[in-house]
Amino acid sequence: MHEFELIQRCFADWPGRHAQVLTGIGDDGLVWQDPRPLVISTDTAVVGRHFPVDASPEQVAGRAFLPALSDLAAMGASPAFFTLALTLPARLNNASEPNIESWIQAFATELRRLAIAHKCMLAGGDTTAGEQLTLTLSVHGTCAQPVLxxxxxxxxxxxxxxxxxxxxxxxxxxxxxxxxxxxxxxxxxxxxxxxxxxxxxxxxxxxxxxxxxxxxxxxxxxxxxxxxxxxxxxxxxxxxxxxxxxxxxxxxxxxxxxxxxxxxxxxxxxxxxxxxxxxxxxxxxxxxxxxxxxxxxxxxxxxxxxxxxxxxxxxxxxxx
Amino acid sequence: MHEFELIQRCFADWPGRHAQVLTGIGDDGLVWQDPRPLVISTDTAVVGRHFPVDASPEQVAGRAFLPALSDLAAMGASPAFFTLALTLPARLNNASEPNIESWIQAFATELRRLAIAHKCMLAGGDTTAGEQLTLTLSVHGTCAQPVLxxxxxxxxxxxxxxxxxxxxxxxxxxxxxxxxxxxxxxxxxxxxxxxxxxxxxxxxxxxxxxxxxxxxxxxxxxxxxxxxxxxxxxxxxxxxxxxxxxxxxxxxxxxxxxxxxxxxxxxxxxxxxxxxxxxxxxxxxxxxxxxxxxxxxxxxxxxxxxxxxxxxxxxxxxxx
Missing domain, CATH: 3.90.650.10 (PurM-like C-terminal domain)
Structure with missing residues (x-):
């Protein structure tokens, strides 16, 4: 379907592939290899709960991605890569950006900007249809020794x-x-x-x-x-x-x-x-x-x- | 709130802690350390899309967890641990199990059984409220060399x-x-x-x-x-x-x-x-x-x- 292809196009070929990600999007799983401790934190953001219904796609990208990175900082870890599980409704109840395709494009553009700025590449995920815009990000970082x-x-x-x-x-x-x-x-x-x-x-x-x-x-x-x-x-x-x-x-x-x-x-x-x-x-x-x-x-x-x-x-x- | 404590209780102290998980639930992130390749696969399951609305909590656990493991098998990887991002509605539209608390308990019991059977421990995640029951699992496995x-x-x-x-x-x-x-x-x-x-x-x-x-x-x-x-x-x-x-x-x-x-x-x-x-x-x-x-x-x-x-x-x- 159209949204699915659009998502593939929007999220494909981002720069900043991490040297320790042996295989990313395009196989059954992503492959990471690094002898250092890997810190993983998972956060879900639901429309109307974690961000207002009429938040712009750029605002949603920031609210989903940046708080997750804060968990890595709390462990003393440097961002490396993340996965994105995106559940999209057929229609967005959003006055400023009701069109799902332009929403996806604006969201992906901002997420890509943030990912590059924080040296945290997109390496995998899943996209599904659902009634409520929901994003689960797992951010992964490395450190010499985690701070607990x-x-x-x-x-x-x-x-x-x-x-x-x-x-x-x-x-x-x-x-x-x-x-x-x-x-x-x-x-x-x-x-x-x-x-x-x-x-x-x-x-x-x-x-x-x-x-x-x-x-x-x-x-x-x-x-x-x-x-x-x-x-x-x-x-x-x-x-x-x-x-x-x-x-x-x-x-x-x-x-x-x-x-x-x-x-x-x-x-x-x-x-x-x-x-x-x-x-x-x-x-x-x-x-x-x-x-x-x-x-x-x-x-x-x-x-x-x-x-x-x-x-x-x-x-x-x-x-x- | 009550559900939140219930979830903490249901998912705390599972057996099968993995030796390479240095820190799991109870810190800002989980910490994994292993020199071998780590394979990660993320799958989202949404009620009414990936399983029927009236699926039992045990059926939902199976449909969310087992397909994710199949992605690890496809990479030639052995399961090690997983994270669970659970979005729960206040009320379940489920005739066989309408009570959210007994639903959570039955779901957690079956997920725990499956996790032990497949030697794949729960190591982190997030729980949020939303309108639609939605589960995002990231399963993690190790291998000598991934099969691509x-x-x-x-x-x-x-x-x-x-x-x-x-x-x-x-x-x-x-x-x-x-x-x-x-x-x-x-x-x-x-x-x-x-x-x-x-x-x-x-x-x-x-x-x-x-x-x-x-x-x-x-x-x-x-x-x-x-x-x-x-x-x-x-x-x-x-x-x-x-x-x-x-x-x-x-x-x-x-x-x-x-x-x-x-x-x-x-x-x-x-x-x-x-x-x-x-x-x-x-x-x-x-x-x-x-x-x-x-x-x-x-x-x-x-x-x-x-x-x-x-x-x-x-x-x-x-x-x-």
């Missing part, structure tokens, strides 16, 4: 990258059709997440543990604490919140801690690595914030306003 | 495994709610495909090329011929058709050649390997049929009734 959630050590400093809460604060405005009311930085955080690949590659040797905080710092730092069987003592006043979020008061803090969609990293490293971490981040133009420390414990988070202990009433953001 | 579609050599014999056409012949009866009218072997072929993993593992050293014929021998043998830039001369009278299919006349032949859903292999090997191939197949209780030979050409198929050339009017089955 479970490696935090007592005495480590706790860090986060970037700004928190901007994407979560933008989402209600986007869904309400009122994106114009959102600061440009919030919209960029939602539509063009910047996975911290380059930073993670350079920091990996210093890191004891790391996690992607796309479900919100509150929940994801909790995962890290439980995996490592330590407590994290975290200072709310050290969190990287922009002025527009701070102006929202407690709601701004809630977006930052429990909102989700921050494709940033929370990581821990020995206290003596702080200077090198700051220097590397600065050289890459990435903000890093030291937000607390690792102490003995059983997997709890403790929050402070500088020195005063504070209880938080919110739960982690749940995608499901 | 492109390796057929002039003078090779062409073989197929198993019986052809049974699953395709069963499908219209199943969809019409008239499964009772189908011979048991047809129903088994549809619901419990038997990927030729063990055979492929033992034959791999003899094979010059192979392909999974799940889209129908007509189309898939054509892919192999074009990839290898050879012609295949194939004898219709040598095809493995059961008596019930033969009784259908030309329609039976069409199911066998263009019906799809045969998770069997078409492969080529040197003429002198024939005796060993027959012996290995016999030892495993698998039927293999020599159906033709490879000659110089440009990727065409030539069909014969023994010595008489014959033209076929049908096209390959298209899933999309």
């Amino acid at each position: 959630r479970s490696g935090a050590q007592v005495g480590d400093a706790v860090w986060v990258t970037g700004q928190l809460g901007q994407a979560a604060a933008a989402l209600p405005l986007i869904l309400a059709g009122n994106a114009a009311a959102a600061p440009p930085a919030w919209l960029a955080a939602y539509w063009q997440p910047k996975p911290q690949i380059a930073l993670a590659e350079q920091l990996a040797v210093f890191l004891h543990s790391a996690i992607d905080i796309s479900d919100g710092l509150l929940g994801d730092a909790g995962h890290l604490a439980r995996s490592s069987q330590v407590d994290l003592h975290l200072n709310l006043n050290a969190l990287p919140l922009d002025a527009d979020l701070v102006a929202l008061g407690d709601r701004g803090l809630q977006y930052a801690l429990a909102g989700g969609d921050d494709y940033q990293l929370c990581f821990t490293a020995g206290m003596n690595a702080g200077e090198q971490i700051e220097r590397i981040a600065q050289s890459l133009g990435v903000r890093v914030s030291r937000i607390g420390e690792v102490r003995q414990g059983t997997g709890q988070l403790h929050w402070y306003d500088d020195d005063r202990k504070r209880d938080l009433p919110w739960q982690s953001f749940e995608h499901f | 579609r492109s390796g057929a050599q002039v003078g090779d014999a062409v073989w197929v495994t198993g019986q052809l056409g049974q699953a395709a012949a069963a499908l219209p009866l199943i969809l019409a709610g008239n499964a009772a009218a189908a011979p048991p072997a047809w129903l088994a072929a549809y619901w419990q495909p038997k990927p030729q993993i063990a055979l492929a593992e033992q034959l791999a050293v003899f094979l010059h090329s192979a392909i999974d014929i799940s889209d129908g021998l007509l189309g898939d043998a054509g892919h192999l011929a074009r990839s290898s830039q050879v012609d295949l001369h194939l004898n219709l009278n040598a095809l493995p058709l059961d008596a019930d299919l033969v009784a259908l006349g030309d329609r039976g032949l069409q199911y066998a050649l263009a019906g799809g859903d045969d998770y069997q292999l078409c492969f080529t090997a040197g003429m002198n390997a024939g005796e060993q191939i027959e012996r290995i197949a016999q030892s495993l209780g698998v039927r293999v049929s020599r159906i033709g030979e490879v000659r110089q050409g440009t990727g065409q198929l030539h069909w014969y009734d023994d010595d008489r050339k014959r033209d076929l009017p049908w096209q390959s089955f298209e899933h999309f």
Whole structure:
């Protein structure tokens, strides 16, 4: 059928074939060979759930691909290749791009641009028909030694990258059709997440543990604490919140801690690595914030306003 | 939410952790390390498209998992691990199992049974909510040297495994709610495909090329011929058709050649390997049929009734 051939044409012959992919699209499976650890992360994005129904094809490509790369960054891995399982409806319920063929072409063009920019080639996948636009990407990366959630050590400093809460604060405005009311930085955080690949590659040797905080710092730092069987003592006043979020008061803090969609990293490293971490981040133009420390414990988070202990009433953001 | 915890519980702590999976479920990505070639194949199954709406959870597990393994067999690879991206609706439109929680439990139990039986562990994935039950599995296997579609050599014999056409012949009866009218072997072929993993593992050293014929021998043998830039001369009278299919006349032949859903292999090997191939197949209780030979050409198929050339009017089955 026509869409099937169009997809084959749009996704064939992309540049950037990876030397370790022995066989890619065009056989029963793709073949990878490399003695180093291979990190694999799988993410599904469903229209109306993970991106708005009227998102442009370019926006869908970004929202499907970039968050997946953030999982590789959280493992200290460099992107190598990905597979794409694309379920396409016969008609798109999308005012800006109702034509399925031009949708596919625009989507493929943007995905190709992102793949080249992140040195992550398309090496396989599947295309099926279904009622709801659904994308499952598996991204694959390599590393010398993966950085795990479970490696935090007592005495480590706790860090986060970037700004928190901007994407979560933008989402209600986007869904309400009122994106114009959102600061440009919030919209960029939602539509063009910047996975911290380059930073993670350079920091990996210093890191004891790391996690992607796309479900919100509150929940994801909790995962890290439980995996490592330590407590994290975290200072709310050290969190990287922009002025527009701070102006929202407690709601701004809630977006930052429990909102989700921050494709940033929370990581821990020995206290003596702080200077090198700051220097590397600065050289890459990435903000890093030291937000607390690792102490003995059983997997709890403790929050402070500088020195005063504070209880938080919110739960982690749940995608499901 | 409740389903999310249920899924975590159902899929946690499966046995059969693979030695080369350094980290599995519970980190940002899974980590694999093995110097051998890694073969990866991705398949999506959508309710109402790849399995009937009222399929039982056990049937869905089989239809999603076993065909994916057939792609590994076609590469001569042994299963190692898989990822599962599961998109679940809030309500299942399924008369036999409308309760989503009991559906998940039954599905996970059967998938676990199949995973253990095929030594293919669950190592990661994603669960999302959506309108339509959709499963994307990526299966991963290892091999000494992958068998490709492109390796057929002039003078090779062409073989197929198993019986052809049974699953395709069963499908219209199943969809019409008239499964009772189908011979048991047809129903088994549809619901419990038997990927030729063990055979492929033992034959791999003899094979010059192979392909999974799940889209129908007509189309898939054509892919192999074009990839290898050879012609295949194939004898219709040598095809493995059961008596019930033969009784259908030309329609039976069409199911066998263009019906799809045969998770069997078409492969080529040197003429002198024939005796060993027959012996290995016999030892495993698998039927293999020599159906033709490879000659110089440009990727065409030539069909014969023994010595008489014959033209076929049908096209390959298209899933999309």
